[in-house]
Amino acid sequence: MTQIKYAFLALFFIGANAFSQEETKPERKPGHTNQNKFKQLYDQFATPNMFRTASGAPGPEYYQQQADYKMNIELDDENARLYGEETITYTNNSKDVLTYLWVQLDQNMRARDSKTPLIESSGMPSLTTPERYASSYLTEGFDGGFRIEKVTLPDGKPLIYMINRTMMRVELPKPMANGDQFSFYIKWWYNINDHVNDGGRSGYEYFPKDDNRNYVIAQFYPRIAVYNDVEGWQNSQFWGRDEFALPFGNFEVNITVPADHILDATGRLMNRDEVFSKTMLERFEKAKKSYDEPVLIVTQKEAEANEKTKSKDKKTWKLYAENVRDFGFATSRKYIWDMMAVNVGGKDIMAVSLYSKEGNPLWEQWSTKAVASTLKTYSRMTFEYPYHKAISVHADRQGMEYPMICWNYGRPDENGKYDDRTKFGMISVIIHEVGHNYFPMIVNSDERQWTWMDEGLNTFLQYVAEQDFGEWYPKALSPGQDAYPSRRGPAKNITFYMGGDQDFIAPIMTKGLNTYQFGNNAYGKPATALNILRETVMGRDLFDYAFKEYSNRWMFKHPTPEDFFRTMEDASAFDLDWFWRGWFYTTDWVDIGIADVKKYYVTSKPTESGKRIAERFGRNAGDMIYFVEEDSDDFNESMKSKTPSEASKPLKDYIQENFSAEERKNIKEPKYFYNVTFNKPGGLVMPIIVEYTYADGSSKRETYPAQIWRLNDKEVSRAVASDKEIVKITVDPDEETADIDTTNNSWPRENKKSEFDRFKSGN
Structure with a gap:
């Protein structure tokens, strides 16, 4: 029945x-190829192979190279100059025979003969500032770029090398076969840029009132490029926008700075007893047991007293980092330093902030808590944070990430007043940059080619983390707010971009350097797409399972976009080719x-x-x-x-x-x-x-x-x-x-x- x-x-x-439909004789039309929006993406995807499988997982022949570094770095604070020497040990884990190595020289983007300024169209402005006029027409400009003094074998025998703008090719004395290791030595120096006035992802900010600098230093050493099964050598030039493709390795780094500087960096501090005072050590031990409120290692009063000194003595901070793709550090005599513990999967991680008095009271209130909150959310959505610390550094007009450390903007006015835009802007950029520890510092995508794979995925998770932050720290919300006011993630926030002028929109699957509206293309649209995929198309359970599977499959490896697309389908039983095609390969709108x-x-x-x-x-x-x-x-x-x-x-x-x-x-x-x-x-x-x-x-x-x-x-x-x-x-x-x-x-x-x-x- x-x-x-x-x-x-x-x-x-x-x-x-x-x-209800009457039969009608159809009009005969010419034949056509398959234009169906639901056809499979075989014409876009590479053929699966032994390196990368059809399921989106690493294959049985997957490999990745390793580059280990031993460095001695010295900061010349008086002249804003950095000196360095390094021994790089490169391991060839591929079955390919290599006859040369490619090394990235990113500082050369700022050299006087750099071609970077010449790739942008320009016109005569109707007005300009005196400072910009002087830098444009009255001076030769900043004298940047690496000065390479030596490239040798460890015994001092010179190696043949060639520099092509931001890339250096080092000729091998004999070819490297599978399993071979090769060590070589580079000595260099460069002038550090003023990142506030001259731009850049790192450099210094100068404070004329107390005659001090805050240094946030990265891309400071010649770095081995990635060699893999997809690109061969990823030796695309650095023009200033596309970020970095780097292999994993171990770093042993000694950094010498003025004795009155406070420093933190990628890696574990190996000589804490030498560089910490007794009081700092006691506070550090207390911070390791504090889970709710940060503990000051260096107070504002101490930092203000410290910035009045100019020690002629030096101090060396020794750090060791295992299985990281890069290294960054921050140093200044102006720093306030606080820390607190955050428990992630039963393991205690130190959430850390470095900031000058110019960042207070905002930074002491929210920076370290934003770090801790981010680690909890991202670990829930991906994998448990594998490193022992995560650091947020206050730096004007900055938002940039490196393993275990990042620099972030957000500054009150001179009277310590700030509005919601400043507060939430600071918290959001900290969440975003700390989140980059996961993408691409651990899930190590090729930023030089696919900007969205780190920025878009990370901006999506940033939205999830922001909503968690608003729930966990309701005191951060302003009256009348019942949720964190996220700028990117909600679908309606991207409609003005997707419905805009098609002459100035590129598909997400475009090299970052060649996209229009970079922020919308690389950050906003992919983040929104993933949020829609999670909330509307797949549902949270299926999406979260598949996303975590992707994260764990490619943790400490080098994924491609196809590995992401295929894994999301493989782990969910959702055919999503229609979604990837529409959102990532076209500029269509909804x-x-x-x-x-x-x-x-x-x-x-x-x-x-x-x-x-x-x-x-x-x-x-x-x-x-x-x-x-x-x-x-x-x-x-x-x-x-x-x-x-x-x-x-x-x-x-x-x-x-x-x-x-x-x-x-x-x-x-x-x-x-x-x-x-x-x-x-x-x-x-x-x-x-x-x-x-x-x-x-x-x-x-x-x-x-x-x-x-x-x-x-x-x-x-x-x-x-x-x-x-x-x-x-x-x-x-x-x-x-x-x-x-x-x-x-x-x-x-x-x-x-x-x-x-x-x-x-x-x-």
Whole structure:
């Protein structure tokens, strides 16, 4: 009985559409290739192999190279110059024979003969500042770039090398086979840039009031480039935008600075007893047991006294880092230093902040707590943080990341006052930069080629971490705020970009250097795409499982975009090629609307078109149930007052014969029938999220999967049967699909502006 009943209902609710279409002879058109939005991405993806499997996991022949460094670094504070020497030991784990090595010289971007300034179009400005005029026309500019003094074997025998702008090729005395190691020595120095006035991801900020500098130092040493199965040597030039592709290795680094400086860096401090005072050591031990509030290792009073000194003595800080891809450090006599412990997976990690008095009171309130909160969220979403510390350094106009350490902006005014924009801007950039420890410092993607793989994935997780921060630290929220005001992540925040001028938009799958609107392309759009994938398409459980699988598969390895795409599908049983193609390989936008809504009533009186269809299918016209559109000639007002079984004798007879008395008593018969037509002016395929509102004020939501568009990319219909009258239909009621035009999202049509229109008009 149940099977008969459901078969009947299927015909009753949706089968009517099949009998309502007249046969027409199709127009003959030319043939075409497969343009279906749901076709597989075989034409985009590389063929799986022994290095990278079709599941998205590393293959049995996967390899990666290793570069170990032993360095001695000295800071000349008086002249803002850095001197260094390093011995690099390179291990060839590939089966390829190497005849040379490529070394990155990123500081050469700032050399006087650098071509970087020449790749940008420029015009004569209508005005400029005296400082910029002087730097542009009155001086030769900053004298940057590496001065390479020696490239030798460890015994001092010179090696042949060639420098091509930001890359140096070192010729090997003999080819390196699989398993071979090669050590060589480089000695260099360079002038440190003023990153506040001259730009750059590292450098110094000068404080004229106390005649001190705050140094945040990175890209300070010649670094081995990546060699892998995808690119061979990743020796693309550094033009200043695309970041870095680096192999993992172990770092033993000795850094000599003025004796009154405070320093922290990538790696474990190996001579704490030598560089810490007795008081600092006692405070450090206390910080290791404090989980709620940071403990000051160096107080503001001590830092202010310290910045008045100019010691001529030197102090060497010795650090060792294992299995990291890079190294950075920060040093100044101005630093306040605080720490607290955060428990991650049963292991204590030190959350650390370094900041000058100019950052207070904001930094002492929130920096270290933002570090701790970030480690908790990211570890939940990916893997447990593997290092022993994470450091946030205060640096004006900076937001940059390195293993275990990052520098971040956010500064009150001279009176210590700040607004919400400054506060949340600082917390957000700390979350973002600390989060980079996971992507790309551990899940080590190729930033030089695929900016979105670190910035986009990280910005997505930043959004999750921001919402956690607002929940865990409600005191950070301002009155009237019930959640953290995230700038990127919510779908509606990207609509103005996706609906913009197509001449100035590039697909996400574009090298960062060549993209328009870099922030939206590399950060905002991929973060929004992943948020939509998690919340709307897959659901949190499936998404989180797959995302964690990707993170763990490629922890301390070098993934490609395909490894990410394939793993997300492999671990979830979700075919997402349509999603990757639309969001990552095109500049299509989302626009789904309601094209038409028709109301129908049931009758047993044959209509002219119904009789022809019944005859074609060999059915007796008197035995059929007919759906009559309210606006058609076959409609009369009496139909409105009758239930379908009252209006149709065949239906009444069928129910009587096929349902028991008990079933007839409990049957809930739909009285209202609608044909809802959805259209898709935008190119992006997305699920159709619909809210049906009824005359009694109640509502119901239905999500039609994206696959509803698989056979018609422009328009689809749904027959809806309801026991209550529908008075309103809304598509994407919570604006979770990045629909750029919401004016067509409702029936009856509402006179309102979309988020995109409001943005364009400035309202």
